[in-house]
Each structure stands twice: as structure tokens, then as C-alpha cells.
Amino acid sequence: QSALTQPASVSGSPGQSITISCTGTSSDVGNYNLVSWYQQHPGKAPKLMIYEVNKRPSGVPDRFSGSKSGNTASLTVSGLQAEDEADYYCSSYAGSNNPPWVFGGGTKLTVL
Amino acid sequence: EVQLVESGGGLVQPGGSLRLSCIVSGFTFSSYWMSWVRQAPGKGLEWVANIKPDGSAKYYVDSVKGRFTISRDNAKNSLYLQMNSLRAEDTAVYYCAQHSGSYNYWGQGTLVTVSS
Numbered sequence: 001q002s003a004l005t006q007p008a009s010v011s012g013s014p015g016q017s018i019t020i021s022c023t024g025t026s027s028d029v030g031n032y033n034l035v036s037w038y039q040q041h042p043g044k045a046p047k048l049m050i051y052e053v054n055k056r057p058s059g060v061p062d063r064f065s066g067s068k069s070g071n072t073a074s075l076t077v078s079g080l081q082a083e084d085e086a087d088y089y090c091s092s093y094a095g096s097n098n099p100p101w102v103f104g105g106g107t108k109l110t111v112l
Numbered sequence: 113e114v115q116l117v118e119s120g121g122g123l124v125q126p127g128g129s130l131r132l133s134c135i136v137s138g139f140t141f142s143s144y145w146m147s148w149v150r151q152a153p154g155k156g157l158e159w160v161a162n163i164k165p166d167g168s169a170k171y172y173v174d175s176v177k178g179r180f181t182i183s184r185d186n187a188k189n190s191l192y193l194q195m196n197s198l199r200a201e202d203t204a205v206y207y208c209a210q211h212s213g214s215y216n217y218w219g220q221g222t223l224v225t226v227s228s
Contacts, residue, residue, distance in 0.1 A: 034214070036213075036214035038157070038215070045207060045218040045219065045221055046157065046218055048216055048217075051214035052213060089157050091157075091159075091215070093213070098173065098174050099159050099173045099174070100159075101159040101162070102159070103158065103159065106157070
């Protein structure tokens with residue numbers, strides 16, 4: 001069982017927007033702005049999409065955005081494109097807990 | 113261009129050992145925390161261990177404490193994971209990653225299969 005809770009799957013049509021939630025606790029997501037999001041295509045390594053809740057690394061389209069409210073972080077993908085179909089994972093720092101770095105269970109995004 | 117290249121995976125019997133390596137280029141290796149993250153077949157990501165830039169601090173997930181050892185050689189731009197007393201549940205793709213609050217860059221992964 002993953003420390004952070006994500007929906008198993010979400011879907012949307014090209015051009016639409018979707019949001020993936022990532023629910024933790026006051027010991028991880030709620031207490032630190034060290035939430036990050038990763039995209040993983042089948043058979044490939046994960047790729048950083050969002051760091052520190054809402055910052056985008058260079059090269060990541062601005063269609064991807066992140067936010068946080070309380071113990072829940074969210075990843076929004078606007079203007080869905082076929083290449084966005086992938087698994088998405090959130091991660092957070094959890095301080096003195098073990099493990100100190102936790103992931104969500106992953107969400108499969110399907111572009112219809 | 114940042115590159116992380118893992119090696120050392122393979123098939124090993126329960127109770128056996130493996131040493132994973134990760135050679136890094138494209139950034140100043142000695143300035144960054146580094147992590148090992150694994151992914152069991154069909155499952156999600158799991159942080160395994162990380163190490164401070166100078167190697168003076170190391171942290172592990174409880175399930176591998178006492179069995180796995182993370183280390184680094186900054187002169188060789190290399191990260192290692194010594195895995196002993198391997199169990200079936202350690203079967204996974206193991207990724208090395210540059211870590212500074214987020215996993216910024218990842219290797220392609222190396223598959224470790226623990227089976228008799």
C-alpha cells in the first residue's frame with residue numbers, strides 16, 4: 001500500500017483537461033512543499049514534470065501544472081494530447097518518517 | 113546532456129548478492145544527493161535509499177536496512193548499491209536518480225530478478 005493515494009485511472013478526450021489528485025497526510029504533503037510529479041511511458045524511465053508543488057522543469061509544456069491544498073496535491077493537464085497518455089506518480093518528502101520520501105501508487109491517464 | 117547509466121542487474125537466487133552501478137555525466141555529481149528507486153513488475157515506484165553528496169549520510173527504506181548499502185565514488189562519478197540477502201520481493205527495475213527535493217534525472221534502469 002502506497003503512502004500517497006492516487007486514483008488508479010483517469011481519462012479525457014484530446015483538448016480536454018484532467019486533474020489527478022494525490023492525497024497524503026499532515027506529515028508529508030500537508031507539511032512540506034516538496035511535492036513532485038513524474039510521467040512514465042511503458043518501458044521507460046520516469047520523467048520529472050512538476051517539482052516543489054507547482055514548478056515546471058525546462059522543457060515541460062505549460063499544459064502541465066501543479067497545486068496543493070492541505071494534504072492533497074493535484075496535477076492538471078490541459079489541452080490533452082495523445083502523447084500525454086502515460087502513468088503519473090506523485091512524490092513527497094515525509095520528514096523524519098520512514099521512508100522519508102514517499103510515492104503515490106500511480107495513475108494511468110488514458111487519452112480517449 | 114545529463115546521462116545516468118545503470119548496470120549490474122540480473123538473475124540471482126534468494127539469499128544471493130548483486131552490486132548495481134550507476135555512472136553519471138552531464139552534471140557535477142559531487143554536488144548532488146543521489147537515490148536508488150525501484151519498481152516491481154507492474155507496480156509503482158518505491159524509494160530505496162539515498163546518499164549525501166559527500167557520502168557522509170545514507171538513508172534506507174526499512175525493508176532493505178541491514179541488507180543493502182548505498183555508496184558513491186565522486187572521483188569516478190559513480191553511484192553503487194550493494195544488495196545482499198536478496199529476497200523474491202526485491203525483484204524490480206532499479207533506477208538511480210539525481211535527487212534534490214525531487215528526482216530530477218533518472219537512468220534507464222536495470223532489472224534485478226530474485227528467483228530460484
